[in-house]
Amino acid sequence: MLKIALITNFNISEKASAAVTVADRLLTHECEILIAAFNKEKLLRIRKHRNEFRYLPMESVYSEADILVVLGGDGSILEAARRAAHRGTPILGINLGRLGYMAELEMGDLALLDRLFTKEYTLEKRSMLRVELFAGNELRSFSYALNDAVISNGSVSRIIDLELSEGGNRVATYRADGLIISTPTGSTAYSMSAGGSIVDPRVPCVCVTPVCPHSFTARPLIFADTAVLEVRNVCVREKMLYLTVDGRMNFELYRNQTVRISKSDMGTSLIRLKPCSFYKKLHQKMSSTQMD
Numbered sequence: 001m002l003k004i005a006l007i008t009n010f011n012i013s014e015k016a017s018a019a020v021t022v023a024d025r026l027l028t029h030e031c032e033i034l035i036a037a038f039n040k041e042k043l044l045r046i047r048k049h050r051n052e053f054r055y056l057p058m059e060s061v062y063s064e065a066d067i068l069v070v071l072g073g074d075g076s077i078l079e080a081a082r083r084a085a086h087r088g089t090p091i092l093g094i095n096l097g098r099l100g101y102m103a104e105l106e107m108g109d110l111a112l113l114d115r116l117f118t119k120e121y122t123l124e125k126r127s128m129l130r131v132e133l134f135a136g137n138e139l140r141s142f143s144y145a146l147n148d149a150v151i152s153n154g155s156v157s158r159i160i161d162l163e164l165s166e167g168g169n170r171v172a173t174y175r176a177d178g179l180i181i182s183t184p185t186g187s188t189a190y191s192m193s194a195g196g197s198i199v200d201p202r203v204p205c206v207c208v209t210p211v212c213p214h215s216f217t218a219r220p221l222i223f224a225d226t227a228v229l230e231v232r233n234v235c236v237r238e239k240m241l242y243l244t245v246d247g248r249m250n251f252e253l254y255r256n257q258t259v260r261i262s263k264s265d266m267g268t269s270l271i272r273l274k275p276c277s278f279y280k281k282l283h284q285k286m287s288s289t290q291m292d
Helices: 013-026 037-045 058-064 074-084 107-118 278-291
Strands: 002-007 031-036 053-056 067-072 091-095 122-135 138-145 148-152 160-166 169-176 178-182 205-211 221-224 229-233 240-245 249-254 258-272
Touching (some): 002 013, 002 058, 002 107, 013 031, 013 037, 013 107, 031 058, 053 058, 067 074, 074 091, 074 138, 091 107, 122 148, 122 240, 138 240, 148 160, 160 178, 169 178, 169 205
Parallel strands (some): 002 031, 031 053, 067 091
Antiparallel strands (some): 122 258, 148 178, 148 240, 240 249
16 A cells, blocks of 8 residues: 655645645545644644544654655755655655745646556656765764755855865855855756756756855856865854755854765655656746746
């Protein structure tokens, strides 16, 4: 029996209702619906609780599920991707946000969920980054990113100084508002907004994009995905900067500390139920943004 986890923000009644609608469609087939246990009270309050649901601790939801169905925007998919990376559980995104570059379906496409049971789908592999924070030779923390790692001054827009190296060789010193290191998946996110290149997810590379650089010679760079990048905080005016991973996880980056970024051994598998090229989806999303 297929075990399908439903992941969304059940605190928002519209998303909880959407999740139950998806569950209704899935339960027309033989499957088990897994939901994180702390959401049970929320579903009871809005009278959306179903006896067919199986409530588990969050860790068990991710470890037992065969498929993760994530309802929300790209941020929700990014969070699920980090949690699912160790097991490589495939993710199906249903867009409840605005753009939804990574999501496969809209709520009007739920008939396509039947293909999960006939295996009429493909898995699109997306690379991830391993992001490590060092103080000298001491590893202080690490995380994984599907989109990007961003070094900035936090909420205050102020010029900072960062030194970029690859394989131990200095590449550039940036004076900018920040620096974005992204996967091809993340090239359509913050990196694109900062003037970085849009990269086909099939291209094996890592993108480096300065944010508002204070130099005519500072340009976005693209490295092979075998590169080991290091970004050192060489800012004199600011003692501490911030490292943000996928817009969710924040770490303090003190003067002379280094962020090492390399391709992770783990990746993300996105379920594709319908034929649609990256460029067609890009055109659709960009057109809808312009209409907004």
